[in-house]
Amino acid sequence: MNEDINVESLWLIPKRDSSGKHENVYHGNFVPQIPNNLIKRYTSPGDLVLDLFMGSGTTLFECENLGRDFIGYDINETILDYVKGKMDETSSPVRFSINRCDVTDGELFCSITAEELGKLGHEKADFIIAHPPYMDIVRFTDSEKDLSHIADTDLFVSKFISALENAYGYLAVDKYFAIVIGDVYKKSEVVPLAFRVMDAVKRHFDVKMKGIIVKNIEGNRGKLGVNSIWHARARRSDYYIFKHEYIFVFKKIK
Template structure:
């Protein structure tokens, strides 16, 4: 079934990437997009996903809004948007970024996405019963602590605690996603206690074990323009050679289809 506005009669002209390995030379810095928030993902990710898995006028939901990257893409692509974040400071930043915008089909709120009552109340307040795409870009455990709130997943240093909390977010978010529609998790691995902790694979397994979904894609994405990744002679290369690890140069985009 087709859930997008792509013209497949002219499929050779599309710029939608369907490769499981996606390498971007740099991040899109046009419009409202600014790299001001540690860990925000490049705009190309939501742009590609929104155009492939939604139609104009449909609604995209984010339980981890961050600095508004997906909202700005929804504004550009004429999609409705709903986003929550636990960080009031970043909520204020996004609101200020949208002050002069003529785009009104969006709602953002400070909300703990693990709190089902709060999630439900926000959806009810907007008279929204369902969404057509969910995009989740959770913190990568405690690599960067975004707030002091203990409900913030960036406060989790234990993988079991993180997965238990992320599962609750998935339950609360996916209940609003229409059946047979798609959602994506953007996640990277972490390095703790002198070894790689494959956070992306843990998330993928948790979702497969607890929800009736089909895994439609494991996309490995890299942006070559990241500081610290440029060239082969940088200080990180020396550190890696002087030790026993490899430099993280990728994240995963896990795409699922909801079947419940």
């Protein structure tokens, strides 16, 4: 039994893990502790992880640390070149594949995935992780296919579902996928983006929901302390400062 796996629904992460290849160079990345926990919980050594929005490679570096194979996709060529450079620094003990791909493009996604699965010697994936843009809060690239250009919630949810649909067929039955996402604030109100996505997933796929985890990074937040300008502004107004995000875990049942 692995006792460092967090099985509680509130993850208060004291400080970002900056060991090994984790450099925190990408605005919008997640902390390595998230994929680390999920990979340990839902996969075994030698299993294959698919990462639909791989960004700066946080999940890949954890797969490397934990001995899991990896296929990742992103639309941002610049960040993919950065990740390839990091992977070239050492000879990796795991098999991995990094792909420039618009994950909403079914034909492209399937042709890449079928080929890479064959090369890595897997029939299906054992776990999928998806950490998409939170609508247009952080702009990642100039590509019009980049989900971070979408300001409309319904459109964002439907594009996200189509990306997941493309990947879902490659996930083995009885295996898990996780979505890491936060809410957004638009036109003076909270848009519960995370709940919208969670609800759409539950309606669209044959899944069991296994976890709604709330996470917050506790450390390195001096500038967000109670005496900060952000707190003063929030107190003068009527809103709350977002501190948390969600990790939703689902199990594919057929």
